[in-house]
Amino acid sequence: MANNPLTSKLKNRIPRGLADFGIGAKGPNDPRSYRASMRAGAPKSAGDGLGVGTAGELEVDPGQASLLDTVMSAGAEQLQEAGRGIGLGTPIAWGLHRQASTNAADAIVNDNTERTLYTYTLPEYTLIDLRTVRLRLLGEYLNDSGLARQMTLRVKLGGTTLYDDAITGITNDPAIRPFQIEIVLASLGTSSDQEMWGHLRLGNVAATTTGLGDIDSNPFAQNRHFSSSGSTTIDMTQARALAVTVQHGAVSGSLSIWLRHALLEVY
Numbered sequence: 001m002a003n004n005p006l007t008s009k010l011k012n013r014i015p016r017g018l019a020d021f022g023i024g025a026k027g028p029n030d031p032r033s034y035r036a037s038m039r040a041g042a043p044k045s046a047g048d049g050l051g052v053g054t055a056g057e058l059e060v061d062p063g064q065a066s067l068l069d070t071v072m073s074a075g076a077e078q079l080q081e082a083g084r085g086i087g088l089g090t091p092i093a094w095g096l097h098r099q100a101s102t103n104a105a106d107a108i109v110n111d112n113t114e115r116t117l118y119t120y121t122l123p124e125y126t127l128i129d130l131r132t133v134r135l136r137l138l139g140e141y142l143n144d145s146g147l148a149r150q151m152t153l154r155v156k157l158g159g160t161t162l163y164d165d166a167i168t169g170i171t172n173d174p175a176i177r178p179f180q181i182e183i184v185l186a187s188l189g190t191s192s193d194q195e196m197w198g199h200l201r202l203g204n205v206a207a208t209t210t211g212l213g214d215i216d217s218n219p220f221a222q223n224r225h226f227s228s229s230g231s232t233t234i235d236m237t238q239a240r241a242l243a244v245t246v247q248h249g250a251v252s253g254s255l256s257i258w259l260r261h262a263l264l265e266v267y
Contacts, residue, residue: 148168155183167200197227
């Protein structure tokens with residue numbers, strides 16, 4: 001990083017004050033980093049105004065040399081006023097975590113206990129100051145058990161259940177249905193005040209020309225919105241696990257849900 005001309009160019013163009021909040025800092029314990037200043041109890045108003053966050057938490061693909069990736073790898077979550085000066089818009093979103101599965105053995109099948117479909121521990125200070133976290137889960141669902149079934153969906157943050165409800169009457173069919181679950185967590189301005197919204201889409205089983213999920217047969221039957229019951233007061237100055245769990249309504253080798261892809265983003 002020290003010999004990267006793009007990094008040097010970036011540092012020369014960022015106002016001097018940004019160096020005090022994590023850009024170019026050596027790590028989370030470097031006194032210049034935003035994270036270190038938070039641990040020390042230093043005022044954070046200047047850092048908040050610049051949109052600079054925790055150093056060293058982001059996952060950046062190696063080999064990418066864009067200006068945005070350089071800023072990320074240096075520890076900046078987003079640049080607001082200063083960002084405009086170097087050609088970056090605001091707000092900037094970045095991928096905090098991603099995963100994929102190509103192994104069918106990862107599916108939750110033949111089990112009617114509560115199982116974790118996805119979990120990731122959000123680093124401290126991720127969800128503060130009107131920030132938003134968005135999680136998208138993509139996968140496949142099968143109910144070929146012989147009867148209509150139900151599946152319970154739960155969303156949890158830091159061990160607190162934000163949502164808990166069952167989808168009932170999922171019809172029996174040998175066809176695989178695609179599903180998408182989207183979770184949005186939004187800070188209401190402080191580190192301990194947030195809300196959650198969600199959206200579940202479960203594809204139809206009628207025959208398609210190519211692929212899974214018929215879009216012409218009753219397309220809105222499995223299109224469900226949900227949310228937390230008002231705001232919650234979970235302290236996000238600490239690392240907190242975000243978890244999505246599912247629970248089948250019966251035990252069957254032909255009743256399964258398989259998470260294929262997950263993407264967690266912060267805005």
